[in-house]
Amino acid sequence: MKIIKSVSIILVVGVSLLLFMLGPFGLFDNDRPVETDTTVVFSPDELLVKLPHGNALLEILDLSRFDGDEALIKINLLAELPTFKDHPLYQAYYFMAMNNIMLRLGRIDDASTYAKKLLDFAEQEQLQWLKASALSELAIERTKRGDLDTALTYLNESERIAKEINYEGLLIKSYNSLGVISILSSDYSKAQEYFHQGLKLIETNPKHLYHSKIIGNLAVIYIYLEEWNKAIAYIAQSKEIYGQDKRLEPAIMTILLTNESNVYFRLGNTLQARRAYAEARQTLEKDSSARLQAVVLNSLSNVLYLEQQYESAIAESNRCLGLDGIQKLPLQRGLCYKSKAHSNMALGNYSAAIEDLHASIKDNIKIAHTAYITGNYKSLSQAYEKLGNSSDALKYFKLYYLGDKEVLFDQRQSELYLLEESFNAEAARNAFALLKTKNEIQDLELEGQTLVTRVILGVTFCVLLALGYVIKKNLDIENKNQLLQYSNTNLVELSTRDALTGLYNRRHFDQFILSLKQDNSVYRDSNFTIAIMDLDHFKKINDNYGHDVGDAVLINVAKRFLLQLPSSGLIIRWGGEEFICVIEDQDDISSLDQLHKVWKVIKDVPVATVAGDIDITISIGAVTDVSVSQLMMNHAELIKRADERLYKAKHSGRNQIIAVD
Incomplete structure (x- = not known):
């Protein structure tokens, strides 16, 4: 009995001890509610496949994206069946397929008609998802015509409805269209935001038809930012995604290849530009739209310009401008005028080039494309200068100067x-x-x-x-x-660290300002200088010696900053070859004198690289006598003032410090 009692005590104590130790883990809280995701993603396709003709209609919808003639035959046969009118979904998908077919056949006006029929039918049947789809299609059509305000109105309403009913498939398409409009409006950071929103939804919709398009449009942003390697990488990724889905229309590949050709055109790589154009030309078919034909013709004109075949380049631009329907496509028409102007300038036909540039600007204004307008102002200034018209040359250079400053700001925001x-x-x-x-x-x-x-x-x-x-x-x-x-x-x-130079990055600057707001007692009586520093002609170093040498120069310059500026200073790589420093005044030397010291050691001492010694200079814009309270409350305005002085330093000879207006 004693043994049994002892064993029982040990057992009870052991179990009690175990229950006591496991209690904090909540193993016995059987009444705890289990969290589940009750969100239902809306998909009209899933509703359609439950109907007798649903699968056949979905197959026709897929076919309509790349074979308009065959899809038109099949949908007309299906529409003749007596049971086709039994359900409103049949009619809805009929209008969607006909819209695709008309776009595939290049009949934009007819496509617009079917999109409007789709909208009328949606309101008649009170189908919110269909209304959102119709508005999205109408927005795409308006974007191609350059009517961005109307397109944006349609898309905002389409996005609102899609979010309300959790129609993720349409949201992805809407985010892509909103991103394209932001690119055309030169708002690259907003475009990136829309594309990333679309990509987040694609994580749960990996087979979405717009996956390749969104990646390709991200490449377009990098083209405008002149980040050529990243643009090429995104184009390659988009082409790979395109190759994995046979349902996608050839137009996607046409655009990707012409964008690739244009990147190589900007890089001056004639062979690669010609190769990409030739591949794009092969994707065109007899029923390709005027927009696609214009894109390919403009790409050919650029290639011929690189090959110094200026007369032939002008002929291709004229072919583009003579396309049936080009008058309704201001973006493509403006680009063709621009390409024609460049060839005319190369031939010395400056008056003709000026006429072409004004026509290009007229089309650019319709779509509010700041980057294109600014580039044309620069070309106009050069053309008027060649003709000896100094007043107009100065006029358009000033417009270019102001526009270029705005574009640079957009790029930095991106x-x-x-x-x-x-x-x-x-x-x-x-x-x-x-x-x-x-x-x-x-x-x-x-x-x-x-x-x-x-x-x-x-x-x-x-x-x-x-x-x-x-x-x-x-x-x-x-x-x-x-x-x-x-x-x-x-x-x-x-x-908070820049991976290349080891300097702090912008995020650390935000943390620094936040820490000042929390406690600035250490700097209560201090004055500072805020300076923006930009290496002069750094792009030439990358172009002439390669990015490895360019990186070595940046690393060396960063080390000089750390050696010459006081340890209490804040040194940040702001982006590319641009740096920002916040320097505290010292008892024995002012912060501006410290800035002159680092400027001098950079310009006087060449950088030793594997390509040999490279002379570098730096332009600096600075704001001095900044109190800690000004730094806390007005840091964005101070950086803007320093940036304006940097811009002034750049455009008045470079290799200098400007600290006053």
């Missing part, structure tokens, strides 16, 4: 967004690691429940074994949490 996206991507990966750890903890909880059941059966040995097991698992969890915490610390450090 670079900032790219940095933020990079940080967000790191944060997302960190969140994924945390979620994985939580899942492992949940797995442990399930194992613990099984373990408790066994313990209650009364096996003392199993109780002790289970205790050891749980303790080990708890230690594993603690180790994983410590690793995760260490990873978070490293992530914060990495996110």
Whole structure:
């Protein structure tokens, strides 16, 4: 009896101890609600396939994107069936397919008619998803005609409805169209935002038809930012996605290849530009739209310009301008006028070039394309100068100067967004690691429940074994949490450092301003200088010696900043070859004198590289005598003033410091 009593006591104590230790894990909280995702994604295709002719109609819809003639025959046969009018979904998809067919056949006006019929039918049947689809199609048609305001109105309403009913498939399409309009309006950061929203939805819709289009349009942003390597990389990625889906229309590949040709045109690579154009030409078919024909003809004109066949280039531009329907496509017509003007200037036909440039600007204004308008102003200034008309040359140079400044600001805003996206991507990966750890903890909880059941059966040995097991698992969890915490610390450090130079980046600047707002007692009586520094003609170094040498120059310059500027100063790589520093006045030397010191050591000492010694200079715009309160409250305005002085330094000879207006 004593033995039984002792064993019973050990068993009770063991079980109680085990239950006490496992309590904090919530293994016995059976009444806890289980969180589930109840969001239902709307898909009209899933409704259609449940109908007798649903699959056949979906196949025709897919076919309508790349074979207009065959799709037209099949849908007319299907529409003749008596049962085709039995359900409104049939009529809705009929209008959608006919819209695609008309676009494929290049009949834009007829496509617009079917899109309007689709909208009327949606309102008649009170189908919100169909109304959103119709508005999206009408917006695309309006965008091609250059009517961006109307297109934007349609898209905003389409986006609102799609969000309301959780129509993710249409939202992806809408975000792509909104991004394209933002590109045409030269708002690149907003375009990036829309494209990234679309890509986030594509993570759960990987087979969406617009996957390739969105990646290709991201390449367009990098073309405008003159980030050629990134543009080519995105084009290659888009082409790869396109090749994985046989349902996509050839027009996507046509645009990708002409964009690729235009990148090589800007780089002066004649062979690659000609190769990409030739591949784009092969994608054109007899029923290709005027828009696609214009895009390919303009690409050919650019290639001929590189080959110095200026007369032939003008002939191709004239072919583009003579296309039936080109008058309704201001973007394409403006580009063809621009290409023609460049060839006329190469031949010395400056009066003709001026006429072409004015025509191009007239079309650019219709779509509010700042980058194109600014480029044309520069060409006009050059043409008038060649004709000896100095007053008009100066007039258009001033317009170019103001426009170029606006475009540079847009580019910098886009670079900032790219940095933020990079940080967000790191944060997302960190969140994924945390979620994985939580899942492992949940797995442990399930194992613990099984373990408790066994313990209650009364096996003392199993109780002790289970205790050891749980303790080990708890230690594993603690180790994983410590690793995760260490990873978070490293992530914060990495996110505020520039990977190439080791200097701080823009995110650290934001943290610095925040820390001042929280406690500025250390700098209460301090004055600062804020300066923006930009290496002169840095693009030539990359073009002449390659990006590896360019990177070596940036690293060397960063080291000089760190050696010459005081340790209390804040030195940031702002983007590309541009840097920002915040320097505190010292008792023995002013911050402006310190800035002159670093300027002198950069211009006087060449950079030793594998390509030999390279002389470099730097232009600096600065704002002096900045109090800590001004720095906290008006840092954005101060940076803008310094940027304006940098711009002045650049355009008045470079290699200088400008600290006053």
